[in-house]
Amino acid sequence: MPNNEELKIATRLYFSQEGEARHSRPAVRVALAGMIVGVLVMILTVCIVVGFKQTVTSQVAGFGAHIQVVSFDNNNTYDLHPILVSDSLLAQLAAYPHVSSAAPFITKPGMLKTDSAFQGIVLKGTDYWDFFARHLREGALPASAQEVLLSVPVARRLGLKVGDAVSAYFVDEEDVRARRFRISGLYETGFTQSDELFILTPLVTAARLQGWEANTYSGVEILVDDINRLDEVADCIYFATVNHLDEQGFNVYYVQTLHQQNPAIFAWLDLLDMNVVVIIILMLLVACFNIISGLIILILDGVQLIGTLKALGADNRFVQRIFMAQAAMLVGKGLLWGNILGLGIAAIQYFGHLLPLEAATYYVDYVPIAFPWGWIVALNILTIVVSLLILLLPSMIVTKISPAKVMHFE
Numbered sequence: 001m002p003n004n005e006e007l008k009i010a011t012r013l014y015f016s017q018e019g020e021a022r023h024s025r026p027a028v029r030v031a032l033a034g035m036i037v038g039v040l041v042m043i044l045t046v047c048i049v050v051g052f053k054q055t056v057t058s059q060v061a062g063f064g065a066h067i068q069v070v071s072f073d074n075n076n077t078y079d080l081h082p083i084l085v086s087d088s089l090l091a092q093l094a095a096y097p098h099v100s101s102a103a104p105f106i107t108k109p110g111m112l113k114t115d116s117a118f119q120g121i122v123l124k125g126t127d128y129w130d131f132f133a134r135h136l137r138e139g140a141l142p143a144s145a146q147e148v149l150l151s152v153p154v155a156r157r158l159g160l161k162v163g164d165a166v167s168a169y170f171v172d173e174e175d176v177r178a179r180r181f182r183i184s185g186l187y188e189t190g191f192t193q194s195d196e197l198f199i200l201t202p203l204v205t206a207a208r209l210q211g212w213e214a215n216t217y218s219g220v221e222i223l224v225d226d227i228n229r230l231d232e233v234a235d236c237i238y239f240a241t242v243n244h245l246d247e248q249g250f251n252v253y254y255v256q257t258l259h260q261q262n263p264a265i266f267a268w269l270d271l272l273d274m275n276v277v278v279i280i281i282l283m284l285l286v287a288c289f290n291i292i293s294g295l296i297i298l299i300l301d302g303v304q305l306i307g308t309l310k311a312l313g314a315d316n317r318f319v320q321r322i323f324m325a326q327a328a329m330l331v332g333k334g335l336l337w338g339n340i341l342g343l344g345i346a347a348i349q350y351f352g353h354l355l356p357l358e359a360a361t362y363y364v365d366y367v368p369i370a371f372p373w374g375w376i377v378a379l380n381i382l383t384i385v386v387s388l389l390i391l392l393l394p395s396m397i398v399t400k401i402s403p404a405k406v407m408h409f410e
Contacts, residue, residue, distance in 0.1 A: 028297055
């Protein structure tokens with residue numbers, strides 16, 4: 001590390017007004033600009049990718065929860081076989097560590113029909129409304145058994161609005177059941193494939209439609225408070241239900257996570273992690289290349305100073321530390337402005353949603369942003385460490401400069 005003397009000289013050289021007029025300054029600015037861009041791109045990459053993962057995971061969990069307990073003979077459709085869930089089992093599931101809620105649900109495929117159009121849907125009965133309350137666009141949540149919550153895309157396609165009545169038809173093995181619902185409100189999450197599928201109603205409505213007895217549901221939806229603990233919680237719930245028998249003495253429970261329910265979506269999100277690694281490596285290489293070129297320019301521009309210092313008795317390590325200190329100041333300035341610009345652009349997108357996306361392709365209608373401060377701090381530390389380590393090599397140029405040759409050149 002540089003001592004006070006080296007720092008004083010390096011600071012004087014770096015901030016001197018005389019130095020601003022040197023011919024090498026434009027080249028140093030280019031190197032600085034390259035490092036700023038590298039840091040900016042790395043920060044935006046992390047913020048966008050983490051934002052994507054958090055937003056898409058939240059959207060998927062909103063429609064199907066983090067964990068579902070369903071029938072063991074689950075056929076991967078929304079017409080699930082009923083399971084019996086006692087109040088004691090429901091309380092046991094809700095009491096596990098990191099479980100924020102455990103709520104029963106009922107799903108039933110059907111069709112909405114108006115005079116001019118029809119739409120295939122899944123009616124979902126639930127009493128857990130937090131997710132849809134956050135995405136309510138118009139009207140109110142269902143308050144009675146005759147009300148449903150419709151998505152904006154479905155309402156637009158069928159020409160419906162809040163307060164309208166709509167006919168729904170549900171096919172059973174023996175007959176077709178018709179129901180008349182009133183639209184209490186409209187929701188929109190941006191998760192198009194689910195928005196166009198689900199309509200929501202109170203749990204009691206779906207239970208009556210199915211003709212099921214009390215405590216009989218399609219399954220139980222469980223939310224966790226820490227997505228990193230998802231597998232751990234799922235294992236606990238599996239062991240709690242694997243030997244649990246219903247009133248007829250049958251084992252009917254099957255536990256599945258949202259990753260198992262939506263493998264394609266989460267395989268795509270996992271690919272984003274590899275993209276982040278590639279981009280960070282490339283940007284680190286760009287930043288290091290720029291900072292190395294900047295240090296070499298500073299050294300070549302300071303040949304006379306190096307010769308003079310050596311002639312006055314300074315050793316190679318002393319002179320090396322001066323230029324390393326200058327390069328460290330350059331790195332610090334690049335990091336500072338890279339962070340300011342990167343976090344500033346991320347904040348603008350976070351609050352303004354200025355950059356749109358095609359929801360049908362990306363599952364969200366704007367570029368999502370998150371601020372994973374742990375990753376951002378780690379990224380800055382990594383950049384500092386890699387930059388200073390890589391600077392050791394070009395700083396060795398100082399040892400090759402002879403005072404006699406410099407004086408002779410003069």
